[in-house]
Amino acid sequence: MPSIPPLPYFRGPAKSPTPLPRIPVPTARAIVDCAVYIDGMRLPGHFTHQAALQEVRDRGEGFVWLGLHDPDEAQMTDIAQTFGLHALAVEDAVHAHQRPKLERYDDTLVLVMRPVAYHEHELNSVSEIVETGELMIFTGRDFVVAVRHGEHSGLAAVRKDLEGDPERLRLGPSAVLHAIADYVVDNYLEVVQSIEDDIDEMEEEVFTPRSKVAVESIYQLKREVVELRRAVGPLAIPLQVLSQNTNLPLPKEVRRYFRDVADHHTTVADRIVDFDESLGALINAALAKIAVQQNTDMRKISAWVAIAAVPTMIAGIYGMNFEHMPELKTSWGYPAIWVIILTICTSLYVVFHRNNWL
Numbered sequence: 199m200p201s202i203p204p205l206p207y208f209r210g211p212a213k214s215p216t217p218l219p220r221i222p223v224p225t226a227r228a229i230v231d232c233a234v235y236i237d238g239m240r241l242p243g244h245f246t247h248q249a250a251l252q253e254v255r256d257r258g259e260g261f262v263w264l265g266l267h268d269p270d271e272a273q274m275t276d277i278a279q280t281f282g283l284h285a286l287a288v289e290d291a292v293h294a295h296q297r298p299k300l301e302r303y304d305d306t307l308v309l310v311m312r313p314v315a316y317h318e319h320e321l322n323s324v325s326e327i328v329e330t331g332e333l334m335i336f337t338g339r340d341f342v343v344a345v346r347h348g349e350h351s352g353l354a355a356v357r358k359d360l361e362g363d364p365e366r367l368r369l370g371p372s373a374v375l376h377a378i379a380d381y382v383v384d385n386y387l388e389v390v391q392s393i394e395d396d397i398d399e400m401e402e403e404v405f406t407p408r409s410k411v412a413v414e415s416i417y418q419l420k421r422e423v424v425e426l427r428r429a430v431g432p433l434a435i436p437l438q439v440l441s442q443n444t445n446l447p448l449p450k451e452v453r454r455y456f457r458d459v460a461d462h463h464t465t466v467a468d469r470i471v472d473f474d475e476s477l478g479a480l481i482n483a484a485l486a487k488i489a490v491q492q493n494t495d496m497r498k499i500s501a502w503v504a505i506a507a508v509p510t511m512i513a514g515i516y517g518m519n520f521e522h523m524p525e526l527k528t529s530w531g532y533p534a535i536w537v538i539i540l541t542i543c544t545s546l547y548v549v550f551h552r553n554n555w556l
Contacts, residue, residue, distance in 0.1 A: 225276045228269035231357065236260035238364030248280050254340050261371050262341040265353060269345060281341050282306075287334075294332045294347045298429070300436035305447055307337045309375060309436060311382050312429035315350035316392040327396070327422040328389060330429045333382065335375055339447070342371040344378065356381045372452040379437065380459050386430055386466040393423065394469070397476055404484050411484045420477040427470045430463070437463050501550040508542045 225247070234241040234250050236259060245253065250262040266277065271292050278288040284303035290296050290310070301308045311333045331348025344353055356377050360366060366373045396419055404411055440448065441456035448456075512535060516523065525531035550556045 223270060223273065225269075225273045228266045228273045230265040230267050230352075231354075232262070232264045233357075234260060234262055235367055238367035240361055247277060251280060251341060260340070261374075263357070263371075263374055264341065264343045265357075266343065266345045268347055274345070277343060281336070281338065281343060283336055283343070284308075287336065291334045291336075291345045296332065296334070298433040298436060300439055302446070305339055307335075307375070307446065309335045309337070309379065309440075311335075311379065311433060313346075313348065313350065313382050313385060314389050314426060314429050315385070316389040327393070327419065328426050328429075330425065333378070335378055337371045337375045340371070342374045353378060353381070369449055369452055372448045375440075376452050376455045376459065379440075379456070380462075383433075383437075383459050383462045383466065387462065389426065390466055390469050390473075393419070393426070393473060397473060397480070400480060401476075404480055404487060411487055413481065413484050413488070416477060416481050416484055420474070420481070423470060423473045423477060427467075427474065430466055430470060434460070434463060434467060497555045501546075501555040504550075505543050505546050508546070509539045512539055 229247065232245050232247055232250050234245055234253050236254075236257065241253070241260075245262075247262070247264050250264070254260045254262055264277070264281075266273075269277065269292065274288050274292050277283065278285070283306065287301065287303060287306075287308045290308075296310045298312055299310050313331045313333055315329045315331075317327055317329060329348070329350060331346065331350055333347075333353075334345045336343040336345070346353070356374075360374065360377050366377070400416055400419065403409055404416075437456060437460040440446065441453055441460050444453075516525070516535070525534070547556065
């Protein structure tokens with residue numbers, strides 16, 4: 199009796215492996231500094247963000263200044279629950295890539311800025327001259343939470359300067375907001391000055407006679423200026439609002455300080471516009487110079503071709519091996535041909551040289 203073949207075995211759809219549970223990173227890992235300031239002075243000791251806020255509210259005076267660097271969603275949610283930050287602003291703080299802006303959630307102001315840093319470089323098609331980061335400042339009645347993204351947007355220098363000026367710190371969180379904005383805009387001025395030096399070097403290179411022009415370098419610098427303009431330009435409206443809107447929870451004295459920051463920002467923005475126009479003109483000048491150089495090269499090539507054509511033509515005529523060419527039978531034929539060739543070639547050279555073709 200024939201054996202019955204076994205039934206085929208079908209496997210079900212492959213199951214993806216169960217992802218490992220994500221281990222939450224403590225909020226303290228994202229905290230750069232957390233301090234309590236009372237009457238313009240920093241309290242000694244180390245505080246967690248919860249303990250710092252509790253200390254301030256128990257005393258009924260002072261404020262907390264909390265600095266964060268690249269927090270993840272869980273860490274930022276913990277901070278938001280402690281300080282009562284709005285969920286939309288928290289989402290922006292985690293994902294970054296925001297345009298400079300100013301928003302208000304009840305008594306909390308949220309200012310987004312784009313700090314920039316200048317890198318010493320040799321211009322080429324891939325070099326990065328201007329690096330941008332992101333800085334989001336939450337300012338409440340008794341706290342300042344600074345969330346930064348990027349390695350060059352540190353605020354240690356701002357904190358150190360303010361701690362050396364208790365009078366300003368007595369103005370509260372708004373003084374910290376102004377100091378950070380002033381610091382960012384002052385960095386804009388430094389970066390703009392460095393870019394201006396680059397443009398001056400390029401102008402000298404383009405307008406130096408017989409110099410080689412790398413148009414790609416000019417395009418690269420123009421691209422970096424565009425990136426700088428995107429980081430700087432949108433901040434104008436937030437600074438204007440901070441300096442003029444009397445409905446914001448800012449002391450009058452701090453609003454006056456913001457007017458000075460807004461003036462500096464206007465100076466930076468105007469210079470960036472000038473850079474864009476200068477680089478556009480520089481590109482046109484460089485392309486025109488290249489076209490002139492190519493035209494000069496073509497004229498030289500054409501002149502030498504014309505000179506070389508004379509002996510080529512004469513040699514071609516007398517190389518046709520006709521029998522009835524009387525010059526071939528004379529004793530003066532060979533030197534006469536050389537005299538004719540040299541005379542015509544010399545005449546052509548003189549004419550081309552006088553017309554700046556050679």
